[in-house]
Amino acid sequence: MLMSVLMLAIALTARADGDRLIDREQLPAKAREFLATHFGDKAVSLAKVDREIFDLRYEVVLVDGEKIEFTRSGEWDEVSCRYASVPVEIIPKAIYSQINQRYPDVVVRAINREFKHYEVKLSNGMELIFDRNFRLTGYDD
Numbered sequence: 001m002l003m004s005v006l007m008l009a010i011a012l013t014a015r016a017d018g019d020r021l022i023d024r025e026q027l028p029a030k031a032r033e034f035l036a037t038h039f040g041d042k043a044v045s046l047a048k049v050d051r052e053i054f055d056l057r058y059e060v061v062l063v064d065g066e067k068i069e070f071t072r073s074g075e076w077d078e079v080s081c082r083y084a085s086v087p088v089e090i091i092p093k094a095i096y097s098q099i100n101q102r103y104p105d106v107v108v109r110a111i112n113r114e115f116k117h118y119e120v121k122l123s124n125g126m127e128l129i130f131d132r133n134f135r136l137t138g139y140d141d
Contacts, residue, residue: 018050018051019048019049019050020048020049020050020051021046021047021048022047022048022049022058023047024044024047024060026047026049027047027058027060027070027074028058028070028072028073028074029074030070030073030074030075031058031060031068031070031074031076032074033074034068034070034074034076035060035068037089038087038089038090039062039066039068039087042062042063042064042066043062043063044060044061044062044063045061045062045063046059046060046061047059047060047061055072056072057069057070057071057072058070058071058074064083064084065081065082065083066079066080066081066082066084067079067080068080076090076113077112077113077114078110078111078112078113079110079111080109080110080121081109081110082109085107085108085109085123086107086108086109086110086111088108090111091108091111091120092118092134094134095118095120095130095134096108098130098134098136099120099122099128103122103124103126106122106123106124106126107122107123108120108121108122108123109121109122109123116131116132117129117130117131117132117137118130118132118134125141126139126140126141127139127140127141
């Protein structure tokens with residue numbers, strides 16, 4: 001029995017394709033729509049699909065260094081803007097208002113939507129953690 005499970009795990013690992021470059025048009029419709037809405041016609045420097053054993057993810061890097069990661073369905077789960085700010089429209093309003101109130105002179109450089117929380121990186125170097133109810137639960141400076 002153990003040998004069968006081990007062989008199955010090896011076979012599944014061998015079938016995982018890993019990273020593969022793709023064109024913008026090969027992204028899920030939701031991801032293409034998100035890019036058009038929030039990043040306009042900015043050129044895509046790199047788009048790839050990462051096939052793992054039980055998951056499929058997309059990563060897009062724009063020519064100005066902005067990076068967006070998408071789930072299998074095309075929902076964003078991470079947006080990172082090295083030199084600009086994350087578009088305000090994608091930050092949950094409750095999170096944005098707390099950040100704006102506590103740190104009025106900073107911008108959001110990255111937001112990561114995890115299963116149980118959001119991680120937000122600010123231009124002042126702080127990282128804030130919000131739960132799914134948008135309550136600030138932790139920070140790292």
